[in-house]
Structure formats: structure tokens, C-alpha cells
Amino acid sequence: MLKALLKTMRPRQWTKNVFIFAALVFDKQLLHAESFLRTLAGFALFCLISSSVYIFNDLADVKADRQHPEKKNRPIASGKLSVNSAWIAGIALVIITLGLSFFLTRGFETVLVIYFLINMAYSKWLKHIPIVDVLVIAAGFVLRVHAGVTLIQVQRFSPWLYVVMTLLALFLGFGKRRAELALLAQGAGSHRKVLEGYTLPLLDQYIMIVSGTTIVAYSLYTFSAPNVPENHSMMLTIPFVVYTIFRYLYLIEVKHAGGAPEEILLSDRPFQVAMFLWGIVVLAIFYLS
Numbered sequence: 294m295l296k297a298l299l300k301t302m303r304p305r306q307w308t309k310n311v312f313i314f315a316a317l318v319f320d321k322q323l324l325h326a327e328s329f330l331r332t333l334a335g336f337a338l339f340c341l342i343s344s345s346v347y348i349f350n351d352l353a354d355v356k357a358d359r360q361h362p363e364k365k366n367r368p369i370a371s372g373k374l375s376v377n378s379a380w381i382a383g384i385a386l387v388i389i390t391l392g393l394s395f396f397l398t399r400g401f402e403t404v405l406v407i408y409f410l411i412n413m414a415y416s417k418w419l420k421h422i423p424i425v426d427v428l429v430i431a432a433g434f435v436l437r438v439h440a441g442v443t444l445i446q447v448q449r450f451s452p453w454l455y456v457v458m459t460l461l462a463l464f465l466g467f468g469k470r471r472a473e474l475a476l477l478a479q480g481a482g483s484h485r486k487v488l489e490g491y492t493l494p495l496l497d498q499y500i501m502i503v504s505g506t507t508i509v510a511y512s513l514y515t516f517s518a519p520n521v522p523e524n525h526s527m528m529l530t531i532p533f534v535v536y537t538i539f540r541y542l543y544l545i546e547v548k549h550a551g552g553a554p555e556e557i558l559l560s561d562r563p564f565q566v567a568m569f570l571w572g573i574v575v576l577a578i579f580y581l582s
Contacts, residue, residue, distance in 0.1 A: 317441060332445065
């Protein structure tokens with residue numbers, strides 16, 4: 294049962310929570326021990342609250358998951374984890390997380406509460422509304438970034454990163470919907486009701502818009518944000534961002550991947566190399582220049 298519970302908590306998706314470190318890195322406080330430890334603690338708590346969301350989401354989707362070609366193997370849908378045990382675990386995670394977050398900052402605790410409530414509304418209602426469903430997913434990523442801001446005393450963090458994060462999250466969200474629609478084909482609506490409100494051509498247009506604006510917004514950040522080096526060296530990171538966006542498009546269009554963006558991050562080697570190189574260049578520019 295513990296193994297089934299851990300799988301339901303989806304630790305592989307905890308990679309999404311690394312965005313909580315954005316404020317730490319881009320405010321040049323990565324080497325500040327207290328700020329790093331506070332952000333690391335916040336990351337751990339965000340992983341727990343997001344896991345509780347995944348549990349409640351699986352509880353809400355259990356009937357639909359049993360009809361899905363892949364999701365039918367999830368622990369709750371397959372019966373490996375009982376509904377009662379899942380409820381107890383989900384509630385316990387929420388209580389523990391909110392209790393511990395009180396000892397960090399009130400702002401961080403507030404972000405966790407907002408994140409949890411938005412996702413509960415998503416599981417119950419919002420995930421059935423086209424466009425709104427992806428906007429909620431994007432809001433979750435922006436809240437992760439803001440959670441990092443609440444944990445430290447920021448001085449040079451640029452609001453441009455909120456814009457870039459919003460657009461990037463929309464890009465990933467619409468890409469995920471496209472992959473799901475392509476996988477399920479004509480039976481998509483019976484597995485996920487919101488897919489009835491999308492078509493592949495429509496999603497392709499959305500993806501084209503947000504991918505282009507993401508590149509533009511990030512490019513503007515690299516030379517116009519107040520905290521970047523005055524020599525415009527951050528512009529050297531633009532090619533890596535362009536490549537990762539193009540690589541993701543290639544994977545969802547040609548390889549028919551993208552239903553789970555975190556799987557691409559954990560399995561696609563070219564994507565990993567590009568992200569690694571981007572991170573190395575960013576650190577070198579901010580901390581060695």
C-alpha cells in the first residue's frame with residue numbers, strides 16, 4: 294500500500310517545483326546559506342502539497358481513469374490503493390504541510406493555501422472548461438515562482454520572469470492537451486471532458502502563439518530587466534531557450550510525446566543537455582561575471 298501511495302503522490306512530477314528556486318538564483322542569493330535552506334524547505338513542502346493535490350485529483354477522476362488506456366493503471370483506479378486510504382493520506386499531507394509552512398513565512402503559507410484551493414476547484418470544476426483549464430495549470434507554475442519570492446528578501450528579482458513563466462506554462466499546458474487529444478483520438482471526450490472543447494488545429498494555433506511570445510518575452514528579459522548584467526551577456530542564453538522550445542514542439546508533433554512534460558524532462562537526453570547548458574551559462578553570468 295505504501296508503494297501504491299508513493300506512486301499516487303507522483304514524485305516524478307516534483308520536478309515542476311524547482312521553479313521555486315527561481316527567485317533564489319536570479320536574485321543572486323544561491324550562495325547565501327540561510328536563503329538556500331529556506332528555499333529548500335519550501336521546495337520540500339511544495340512537493341508535499343502538490344502530492345496531496347494529485348491524490349485528490351485521482352480520487353475525483355477515478356471513474357474516468359478506469360476508462361483511460363494508460364491512467365487505468367494508476368493505484369486508485371486499479372484498486373491497489375483504496376479510496377479510504379487515499380483520503381486519509383491526502384488530508385494528512387495538507388495538515389502537515391500547512392502546519393510546517395507556518396514556521397517559514399506567512400506569505401509562503403498563503404501561497405500554499407491559494408495553490409491548494411485553486412487546484413481543488415480545478416479538480417471539481419475548472420478542468421472541464423476549455424482554456425480555463427490550461428490557465429489554471431499556468432497559475433500553478435506562477436505560484437511556484439512567487440512562493441520562492443516569499444521565502445527570501447528579494448532585491449533584484451525581475452517581474453519579467455513572471456511573464457516568461459506564465460507563457461512557458463501555457464505552452465506546456467496546450468502541448469499536453471494536444472498530446473492527449475492525439476493519443477485518445479475520437480474517444481478523447483469520454484476520457485477527459487474538456488478535450489471536447491479543443492481540436493488539433495486550434496491547439497496548434499495556441500501553441501504557435503505562446504511559443505513565439507515566450508521566446509520574445511524571454512529575449513526582452515535578457516537585456517531589459519533591471520537585475521541582469523549591463524553587458525547584455527544574458528542574451529547568450531537565448532539560443533538554449535529557443536532550442537528547448539523547438540525540441541518540445543518536435544517531440545509532441547513528430548514523436549507524439551508531451552502528455553506528461555515531466556517525463557520529457559526526465560527522459561529526453563537532448564532536452565536535458567540543453568537545459569543543463571542553459572543553467573550553467575546562467576550561473577556563470579550571474580555569479581562569475
